[in-house]
Amino acid sequence: MSTLATDASERLRQIIARAEALYDDLDFKVVKEWKEQGKNRKAIGFLPIYVPREVIHAAGALPVGIMGGADRIEIVRGDSYFQSYICHFPRSVIELAVSGRLDACDGFLFPSICDVVRNLSGMFKMLFEGKWTHYLDLPQNFDNRLGGRFYKNEMRTIAREVGKLTGVEVTDKRLRDSITVFNENRTALRRLVHARRDRPWEIPTIDYYLLLRAAYLLPVEEHTAMVNEYVELSAQAGRPRMDNIRVAVRGAFCEQPPLGLLRTLERAGCYVVDDDFVLGSRFIEQDVDHHGDPWDALADGFMNRSLPTASKYDQRGTKHADFVQRVRDFKADGVIFMAPSFCDPALLDQPMLVKALENAGIPNTSFKYSEDTGQFQVIREQAGTFADALKLWGKA
Amino acid sequence: MKGATAEKDASMQKQKEMIASHFTELARVKDTGKKVVYTFVPGNLTELINHFGMLPVLPEINALQSGMRGKSAEYISIAEKAGHSEDVCTYVKTDIGMLKAGNIGPTGEPLPKPDLLLLSYTGCFTFLKWFELLREEYDCPVIMLHVPYQGEGEITPEMRSYVADQIREVVIPQFEKVSGVKYNEERMREQMRLSVRAEDDLVWVLNSARAKPSPIDSWFGGVYYIGPMFTSFRGTQDAVDYYTMLREEVQERMDAKLGPVTPDGQAKEEKYRLVVEGPPNWTSFREFWRMFADEGAVIVASSYTKVGGLYDRGFRHNPDDPIGSMADYCMGCYTNLNFPQRTEMLERYINEFQADGFLINSVKSCNSFSAGQLLILRELEKRTGRPGGFIESDLVDPRYFSAANIKNRLESYFQMIEAKRKGAKS
Ligand code: SF4
Ligand code: SF4
Numbered sequence: 001m002s003t004l005a006t007d008a009s010e011r012l013r014q015i016i017a018r019a020e021a022l023y024d025d026l027d028f029k030v031v032k033e034w035k036e037q038g039k040n041r042k043a044i045g046f047l048p049i050y051v052p053r054e055v056i057h058a059a060g061a062l063p064v065g066i067m068g069g070a071d072r073i074e075i076v077r078g079d080s081y082f083q084s085y086i087c088h089f090p091r092s093v094i095e096l097a098v099s100g101r102l103d104a105c106d107g108f109l110f111p112s113i114c115d116v117v118r119n120l121s122g123m124f125k126m127l128f129e130g131k132w133t134h135y136l137d138l139p140q141n142f143d144n145r146l147g148g149r150f151y152k153n154e155m156r157t158i159a160r161e162v163g164k165l166t167g168v169e170v171t172d173k174r175l176r177d178s179i180t181v182f183n184e185n186r187t188a189l190r191r192l193v194h195a196r197r198d199r200p201w202e203i204p205t206i207d208y209y210l211l212l213r214a215a216y217l218l219p220v221e222e223h224t225a226m227v228n229e230y231v232e233l234s235a236q237a238g239r240p241r242m243d244n245i246r247v248a249v250r251g252a253f254c255e256q257p258p259l260g261l262l263r264t265l266e267r268a269g270c271y272v273v274d275d276d277f278v279l280g281s282r283f284i285e286q287d288v289d290h291h292g293d294p295w296d297a298l299a300d301g302f303m304n305r306s307l308p309t310a311s312k313y314d315q316r317g318t319k320h321a322d323f324v325q326r327v328r329d330f331k332a333d334g335v336i337f338m339a340p341s342f343c344d345p346a347l348l349d350q351p352m353l354v355k356a357l358e359n360a361g362i363p364n365t366s367f368k369y370s371e372d373t374g375q376f377q378v379i380r381e382q383a384g385t386f387a388d389a390l391k392l393w394g395k396a
Numbered sequence: 397m398k399g400a401t402a403e404k405d406a407s408m409q410k411q412k413e414m415i416a417s418h419f420t421e422l423a424r425v426k427d428t429g430k431k432v433v434y435t436f437v438p439g440n441l442t443e444l445i446n447h448f449g450m451l452p453v454l455p456e457i458n459a460l461q462s463g464m465r466g467k468s469a470e471y472i473s474i475a476e477k478a479g480h481s482e483d484v485c486t487y488v489k490t491d492i493g494m495l496k497a498g499n500i501g502p503t504g505e506p507l508p509k510p511d512l513l514l515l516s517y518t519g520c521f522t523f524l525k526w527f528e529l530l531r532e533e534y535d536c537p538v539i540m541l542h543v544p545y546q547g548e549g550e551i552t553p554e555m556r557s558y559v560a561d562q563i564r565e566v567v568i569p570q571f572e573k574v575s576g577v578k579y580n581e582e583r584m585r586e587q588m589r590l591s592v593r594a595e596d597d598l599v600w601v602l603n604s605a606r607a608k609p610s611p612i613d614s615w616f617g618g619v620y621y622i623g624p625m626f627t628s629f630r631g632t633q634d635a636v637d638y639y640t641m642l643r644e645e646v647q648e649r650m651d652a653k654l655g656p657v658t659p660d661g662q663a664k665e666e667k668y669r670l671v672v673e674g675p676p677n678w679t680s681f682r683e684f685w686r687m688f689a690d691e692g693a694v695i696v697a698s699s700y701t702k703v704g705g706l707y708d709r710g711f712r713h714n715p716d717d718p719i720g721s722m723a724d725y726c727m728g729c730y731t732n733l734n735f736p737q738r739t740e741m742l743e744r745y746i747n748e749f750q751a752d753g754f755l756i757n758s759v760k761s762c763n764s765f766s767a768g769q770l771l772i773l774r775e776l777e778k779r780t781g782r783p784g785g786f787i788e789s790d791l792v793d794p795r796y797f798s799a800a801n802i803k804n805r806l807e808s809y810f811q812m813i814e815a816k817r818k819g820a821k822s
Contacts, residue, residue, distance in 0.1 A: 081770050083788065085483070085760045090767065112545065114521050115763040121547055122735025123768045126775060135547025135734070140517060140524065141540055141562055150544070150558040313517075313524055313540055317531070339481075344763055347481035348488065348525035352532065354479060368483075 008236035015230050019210035022217045026073060026096065030217050031064050031104040042165045045105035047093070047117050048254040049309060050280040051136055052298050055159050057220065058178040060168035064105060065216025065280065068092040071258045071372040081123070087342040088370045089255035090120050097128065106165055107132035109158065113254060113311045114345050132161060139303065140313040148299045155295060175294035183287040185220050188227040190285060195231050197330050200271035201241040202234045205262045212278040245390045248274035248332040250353060251339030251346040253309050255371050264376040269387030274330035276309060283307055310349035320356035327362055333390050336383065337366035363390060407641040411623060414634050419503045422451055431511040431575050434530065438703050439518030439543055439726035441567065443587045443631040443713070448575035452628045453507055455526065459490040461502045463678030463792030471497060472793055485522045485761040486793040488529070495533060510536050512574050518543040519731030520764040539570050543726045549734050551727050559723035581718065587631035588715040595707045597639035598625050602708050604646050605696040606749055609666035611649035613656040615676060615695035616685040626704030658689035667692030668813055671745045673772065674757040674765050675700045679794040687803055691810055697745035699738065702730035709741070731764045739772050746780045752813050753783040760790045783816055785809035
């Protein structure tokens with residue numbers, strides 16, 4: 001290995017060590033530190049999938065993604081709030097909350113994703129009466145005059161309420177500036193996603209994933225720098241190319257898979273070249289206009305240009321075609337559906353997507369997981385068999 | 397008593413005839429040319445559908461009836477074999493399975509295909525997926541009516557205008573296009589006047605359970621009473637007549653100090669007055685009801701009978717503002733309330749109906765109802781000091797109805813109430 005490659009590998013290791021430390025930071029220390037560095041700094045926790053972080057940023061607060069505790073916290077009290085047939089995610093969010101780990105957050109935003117998160121918003125209202133808690137109803141009507149107007153009003157409510165906490169008024173100028181810094185972040189994430197699409201052996205799934213997760217804890221500017229540096233150096237590290245198949249993953253947009261599961265996929269011979277992990281970090285892939293009316297621009301981003309996902313109504317009726325096109329654009333050989341157990345949106349969406357793939361002759365397989373799954377043997381065998389079959393019998 | 401039973405038969409008979417004639421109409425659409433709209437119960441736009449001379453089909457009701465007719469296990473299995481997860485709502489799977497098995501309705505005849513899918517998206521995310529799935533089977537337009545959730549515990553003017561504008565600018569024009577009929581506000585006012593009359597009587601019936609003994613069972617019996625109101629008949633003379641009859645019959649029972657009629661006839665002594673949260677189970681409906689009736693337990697109020705509107709908390713359709721009140725109606729259904737509102741409503745029921753305790757029937761299918769119910773349980777116990785019970789079942793999947801288990805739980809629950817009574821006396 002050349003010195004350049006060694007230096008690059010070492011620096012990449014450091015970046016990922018930092019990202020992993022953030023991932024492990026279940027006490028949200030990094031958020032507390034950020035708050036201590038300035039006067040009247042506030043943090044707003046938000047749940048999957050998507051909230052307009054630009055608005056929170058423009059109000060001078062830190063948007064903090066709350067993604068559950070994966071396999072790293074013991075659920076002591078969370079289970080007493082949910083029946084066995086509810087997914088794992090809300091119990092670990094409740095566990096984080098009742099154990100005081102979310103105290104760094106001064107408010108919470110619950111976007112409309114499913115009935116579980118919806119109900120959780122009201123549970124937070126009852127359990128944490130003093131905290132600002134808001135349910136963000138994202139529009140399912142994608143007409144600018146109807147859903148668009150409603151959504152802009154929702155965003156303005158958030159701006160006003162968060163602004164009350166921070167003492168900052170969200171002016172159009174501030175919001176445009178926030179859009180600009182998030183556009184820089186979007187550019188960095190596009191580079192990361194494309195680098196993985198083109199050279200997946202240079203960016204292990206786990207690194208990619210940890211970089212996405214860092215987006216939910218770091219100030220956006222810092223995260224952009226982190227991703228840019230990683231992508232640049234990844235091309236120099238000289239990582240070996242394996243004979244893996246290329247897969248797209250769907251279903252993991254809310255409750256997140258444990259890291260062990262992501263490692264297992266790669267070890268089983270699958271490069272994940274497209275996915276819906278931490279989807280809110282890149283829900284609007286292309287830049288948002290930062291010249292005109294910023295509220296219109298953000299509404300347009302969500303309404304007309306955000307990625308398709310199970311909790312969003314497919315108004316145009318193009319979900320089959322769009323999905324197949326995406327799989328082809330990312331040159332995936334096959335698709336792995338991996339959804340959290342009991343996740344209604346993901347599991348109800350799946351048969352439609354499977355049908356689209358079958359009509360297009362694209363191989364696929366599916367399994368369920370829970371964020372605290374600890375045994376991966378079965379999944380390893382299934383993914384391994386899928387990879388072997390594709391290698392043997394040809395790819396899509 | 398005889399008179400009361402005869403009256404009961406009359407209202408039951410009336411309801412049966414209404415349903416039968418609805419299904420006859422559905423079976424005859426090829427001849428009559430009437431258009432068919434599939435839509436959901438919560439926040440439904442029945443007056444509007446009738447206004448355009450169209451016929452509603454409610455897939456949830458099909459699923460419920462399939463459950464009662466012992467068909468749902470087979471339908472669920474068909475859907476699961478076709479790739480639907482065992483984890484998801486069984487109403488959807490029952491409907492999909494029924495469709496794959498020929499879409500045979502409760503009368504034994506195939507249901508007509510929809511000319512329109514009205515996705516009135518109130519109080520449940522699964523609806524969205526359900527109609528995306530149905531859309532794949534039918535070649536017809538879909539209207540998405542996005543009904544915002546009362547996340548902050550209120551209906552804001554912005555929410556109201558969002559829904560009203562969608563009704564005005566999307567729903568009505570699409571209905572006009574499919575039906576060929578023009579919207580006529582005056583005629584709609586007339587329909588709404590009829591809605592209000594029936595709504596007043598339904599509320600009277602539900603409130604009759606404040607009496608001791610309660611002349612009605614507000615959950616098992618309640619599901620029959622809400623039938624015409626929550627489905628295809630609101631805003632019709634038939635519905636007005638049905639509720640008049642029902643009211644008279646309940647009045648008679650009240651005058652005679654009679655309890656409700658149960659699957660085994662006249663209820664025994666009223667021993668426990670309960671408030672119930674959650675839907676019932678349909679696959680073992682009568683067996684389930686008996687478990688209560690045998691113990692002298694009467695449900696005096698329930699949240700399930702509010703999934704199609706909170707009439708008892710004051711809502712009425714408003715003939716002076718038809719579209720605005722449709723919007724309010726859509727947003728006001730029980731499952732569109734936030735958690736603090738739901739808890740508060742149950743608390744009021746417990747107090748106002750002088751219940752001995754409350755029970756949660758947590759159904760596996762329904763995240764909308766079930767997610768977080770354990771918090772409601774603890775909160776209500778704390779606020780009211782009355783014992784809370786918790787049982788688990790499903791709507792239409794018989795695999796999740798364990799009679800022995802539920803019976804045990806109920807027995808311990810009734811013992812808890814007894815212990816509390818003794819404690820209070822000593
Ligand atoms: S994992 Fe699925 S069901 Fe659970 S909260 Fe997330 S979206 Fe809802
Ligand atoms: S989740 Fe609940 S409200 Fe939604 S369709 Fe299923 S049973 Fe009905």
